[in-house]
Amino acid sequence: MENREDLNSILEFLPVVLRSSALFWPSQVVEALKALSKGPEHSQVDSGEVLFLAISDLRNSLNLSADPLAFSTADGFSLFFDDLISRAEANKWFAEILPALADSLLRLPSMLEAHYNRADSITRIDSRDELRTSLRLLKSQEPGIVLLSQELIAALLACSFFCLFPNYSRDANHLPLINFDHLFASLYDSYNEKQENKIKCIIHYFERICSSMPVGNVSFERKVLADNHNLNYIPYPKAESWSKSVVSLCLFEVCSSGLIEDTSKEALEVDFANKYFGGGALTKGCVQEEIRFMISPELIAGMLFLPCMADNEAIEVVGAERFSKYKGYAASFRFDGDFLDKRDIDIMGRRKTRIIAIDALVNPEERQYRHKFLLREINKAFCGFSDSCKSKQYQTLLKDDDFSESLSLNFEDEIGIVTGNWGCGAFGGDPEIKTILQWLAASQALRPFLVYYAFNMEALKTLEQVTKWIMLHKWNVGDLWNMVVEYSLQRSKRETGVGFFNWLLPFLSSDDPMMLDPPYVNIGK
Numbered sequence: 001m002e003n004r005e006d007l008n009s010i011l012e013f014l015p016v017v018l019r020s021s022a023l024f025w026p027s028q029v030v031e032a033l034k035a036l037s038k039g040p041e042h043s044q045v046d047s048g049e050v051l052f053l054a055i056s057d058l059r060n061s062l063n064l065s066a067d068p069l070a071f072s073t074a075d076g077f078s079l080f081f082d083d084l085i086s087r088a089e090a091n092k093w094f095a096e097i098l099p100a101l102a103d104s105l106l107r108l109p110s111m112l113e114a115h116y117n118r119a120d121s122i123t124r125i126d127s128r129d130e131l132r133t134s135l136r137l138l139k140s141q142e143p144g145i146v147l148l149s150q151e152l153i154a155a156l157l158a159c160s161f162f163c164l165f166p167n168y169s170r171d172a173n174h175l176p177l178i179n180f181d182h183l184f185a186s187l188y189d190s191y192n193e194k195q196e197n198k199i200k201c202i203i204h205y206f207e208r209i210c211s212s213m214p215v216g217n218v219s220f221e222r223k224v225l226a227d228n229h230n231l232n233y234i235p236y237p238k239a240e241s242w243s244k245s246v247v248s249l250c251l252f253e254v255c256s257s258g259l260i261e262d263t264s265k266e267a268l269e270v271d272f273a274n275k276y277f278g279g280g281a282l283t284k285g286c287v288q289e290e291i292r293f294m295i296s297p298e299l300i301a302g303m304l305f306l307p308c309m310a311d312n313e314a315i316e317v318v319g320a321e322r323f324s325k326y327k328g329y330a331a332s333f334r335f336d337g338d339f340l341d342k343r344d345i346d347i348m349g350r351r352k353t354r355i356i357a358i359d360a361l362v363n364p365e366e367r368q369y370r371h372k373f374l375l376r377e378i379n380k381a382f383c384g385f386s387d388s389c390k391s392k393q394y395q396t397l398l399k400d401d402d403f404s405e406s407l408s409l410n411f412e413d414e415i416g417i418v419t420g421n422w423g424c425g426a427f428g429g430d431p432e433i434k435t436i437l438q439w440l441a442a443s444q445a446l447r448p449f450l451v452y453y454a455f456n457m458e459a460l461k462t463l464e465q466v467t468k469w470i471m472l473h474k475w476n477v478g479d480l481w482n483m484v485v486e487y488s489l490q491r492s493k494r495e496t497g498v499g500f501f502n503w504l505l506p507f508l509s510s511d512d513p514m515m516l517d518p519p520y521v522n523i524g525k
């Protein structure tokens, strides 16, 4: 195989074995999968209970039994397939879907070999120089891309369903869990409808790919900010770069209703991520990130090879297809039927859906007003929002990461940012500050617009007025950053207790905002 080094970096995390430079399933596994692929008359697997026994046998054949599954996994499979879904659905699952998944697993070794042997495994993506794109561990502090076909992703997710991935060294490599045992075990341990509906989304995904295998690609990229001048990295902005920046603020549009993933504009959709990509998707989590993973399960594949993000890193996924509709959020989350994804497809065969995973500070409280942490958050967003190929042109134009020169780069694409209350729900961040930091980062990354879904958050009720006022007064990135820094300093010293918007524009709640200027309007100019 051509890309031996790439395969070696991931081999210990895969269930297949390498023998004399070819990938195999052990022979007992092949026999068991063949029986499963022929349907319940051959395999006797026609219930959740028996399915779990088949899974245990497969795991034994792979010598995985020393690493036990979550305690209630068997009960979870049985509860879902034998009690929660109708007998008709279960019959269809065991007669059609499960055999197709077993068949896809049988083909996994040859799919992987084809993947590593691909003549064009060094691929030109977007307008970048040629890149390695094979499946490998995308380690922390190393920018890189993995490009997978949707078919290979489907086989990898089938491995997760059958709990065939070895877990031994995932923890030590800062990798999240990837098998579905906890997903099913928590269904049984603390039954709730949201967990049942998360599993329904995944089952629906398997039904869809078994009735018609999608033929596109999905790319997973680790983006890294760094001081070194290697062109694969996005230059790390320092505090002075932000305070001196004269880049104009991008358009800011507030939407009071709607959802990020329903946006029709071509934009980066922000995933309010956990530093472990996917967060609680495969356990009990069911908020913004986890819901995105359930309606577009191909995202889960990234959890296989993307270790935990550091402060200067972000993850970008292009091409994940959406399969399910849903309603509700958290405890009220429900699968709401099939979703046909009609997004355009790019020349790499990827859907033009771009998801940016950026993890905000967790429970930052007063810490979030400290300069160091403001910088952490703005640079995290900047890392996600930057376009790796744009940032190259950027670097050649700007010496010393200095943003103070006027930029007049003309980019053809008009890809903006679609976001919302990043880091402000379970993570407890200050929504006024987080909103502004995202706006600054989007502007500095030369994005043409930022669409903000406010989800009726009380603290943001004057957001539209505030952003309009700021635009009207033509503040640039440096001006607004300096105000955030000044406010945060006062807030840290307890010289002010009001929110940022009220501090910045105290008259907003009463009079016509456009008529009045606060005394410091010219600060920073």
Ligand SMILES: *[C@@H]1O[C@H](CO)[C@@H](O)[C@H](O)[C@H]1NC(C)=O
Pocket: 118, 120, 123, 147, 149, 215, 216, 217, 347, 348, 349, 350
């Ligand atoms: C997916 O990517 C591979 C590898 O670059 C490429 O050969 C193939 O044509 C792509 N698929 C589509 C549908 O464009």
